[in-house]
Amino acid sequence: GNSVTQMEGPVTLSEEAFLTINCTYTATGYPSLFWYVQYPGEGLQLLLKATKADDKGSNKGFEATYRKETTSFHLEKGSVQVSDSAVYFCAALYNNNDMRFGAGTRLTVKP
Amino acid sequence: KAGVTQTPRYLIKTRGQQVTLSCSPISGHRSVSWYQQTPGQGLQFLFEYFSETQRNKGNFPGRFSGRQFSNSRSEMNVSTLELGDSALYLCASSLGGQGNHRYGYTFGSGTRLTVV
Numbered sequence: 568g569n570s571v572t573q574m575e576g577p578v579t580l581s582e583e584a585f586l587t588i589n590c591t592y593t594a595t596g597y598p599s600l601f602w603y604v605q606y607p608g609e610g611l612q613l614l615l616k617a618t619k620a621d622d623k624g625s626n627k628g629f630e631a632t633y634r635k636e637t638t639s640f641h642l643e644k645g646s647v648q649v650s651d652s653a654v655y656f657c658a659a660l661y662n663n664n665d666m667r668f669g670a671g672t673r674l675t676v677k678p
Numbered sequence: 679k680a681g682v683t684q685t686p687r688y689l690i691k692t693r694g695q696q697v698t699l700s701c702s703p704i705s706g707h708r709s710v711s712w713y714q715q716t717p718g719q720g721l722q723f724l725f726e727y728f729s730e731t732q733r734n735k736g737n738f739p740g741r742f743s744g745r746q747f748s749n750s751r752s753e754m755n756v757s758t759l760e761l762g763d764s765a766l767y768l769c770a771s772s773l774g775g776q777g778n779h780r781y782g783y784t785f786g787s788g789t790r791l792t793v794v
Contacts, residue, residue: 601782610684610768610785656721660782664709664774665734668721 569595573657573669580647580676588642588672590631590657598659600624600633600640605654605671614642614655647676680705682771684786691793696757699789701769703750709733709774710752711783712744715766724767727752728774759793766790 574589592598599618603611615624620635629644640657657669683702691697703710711734712724723736727746744754750771756763770783 599782603785610682610787611770613782613784616782658782663734664726664728664772666711666723666770666783670720 569593569598569659569661569665569667571657571659571667571669573655574672575670576672576674578672578674580674582649582676582678583646584676586642586644586647586651586674588655588657588674590640590642590669591638592640592657592659592667594635594638596662598661600631601658601660602629602631602640602642603656603658603668605656607653611656647674649676649678652676682769682784682786684767684769684789686789687787688790689792691759691791693759693761693793695759696755697759697791698753698755699767699769699791701752701754701771701786703752703769703771704784707771707773707784708750709772710746710750711770711772712752712754713768713770714738715768715788716764721768724754756791761793764791764793 571592601616602614604614605611615626617624617633623632631640631642654671654673656671660666685700709728711726714722726734730746741757746752766788768788769786772783
C-alpha cells in the first residue's frame with residue numbers, strides 16, 4: 568500500500584546549523600508531495616509542495632526536491648532559527664485522494 | 679478567504695459519553711478528511727467525505743462515524759468514549775475532485791478531546 572517514511576527524531580540543532588529531514592514515499596502512481604509544519608497547540612500548516620518529478624518546493628528558506636528515481640522528498644534549510652522549532656510532517660497525496668503522512672520529526676533549535 | 683474552522687477547540691468528556699465534532703471547510707472545497715493525532719500513534723486517518731459520501735475509511739472501530747452535509751460541512755461522532763480516545767482531532771479540506779490532489783489539504787486547528 569501507499570506509505571511515507573520519514574526520519575525519526577527528535578532532532579536538536581544549534582541556531583544557524585544546516586537542517587536535513589529525510590523522507591521517502593512508495594511510488595504508486597505519481598503522488599503530490601508535501602511538507603507540513605505543526606507548532607504547539609495548532610493544526611498542520613502547509614510549508615511547501617511539489618507536484619511532479621524534479622519540482623522544487625520552497626518557502627521561508629526551506630526547500631525540498633521531488634526525486635522520482637530515489638522516491639524521496641528531503642527537507643532542507645541552510646540556517647535554522649529558534650522559531651523553526653516545531654514538528655515537521657512529510658506527506659504524499661495519491662490519485663485517489665489518499666493522503667499519507669510520515670510519523671513526524673520534532674525539531675528543536677537552541678540559541 | 680476563511681480557513682478551515684473546527685469547533686469546539688477543547689472538550690472534556692466522561693467515559694461512556696458520546697461527542698460530536700464539527701468542521702467547516704474552505705469555501706468551494708468538497709472533500710473533508712478527519713485525522714486523530716496522539717503522541718504515541720502520530721497522525722491516523724479516520725475517514726474522508728466527498729460530496730456527502732464517505733469515500734475513504736481508515737482502520738477505526740464503528741464507534742467512530744461521520745457525515746457530510748450539502749454545504750460540505752462535516753461532523754464526526756464518537757460514541758461510548760474510552761480513555762484512549764483522548765487526542766487532537768484534525769480536519770482537513772481539499773478540492774477533492776479528480777486530478778485536484780496536487781493542491782493538497784488545508785488543516786483546521788483541531789479539537790482537543792480529553793476523556794476522563
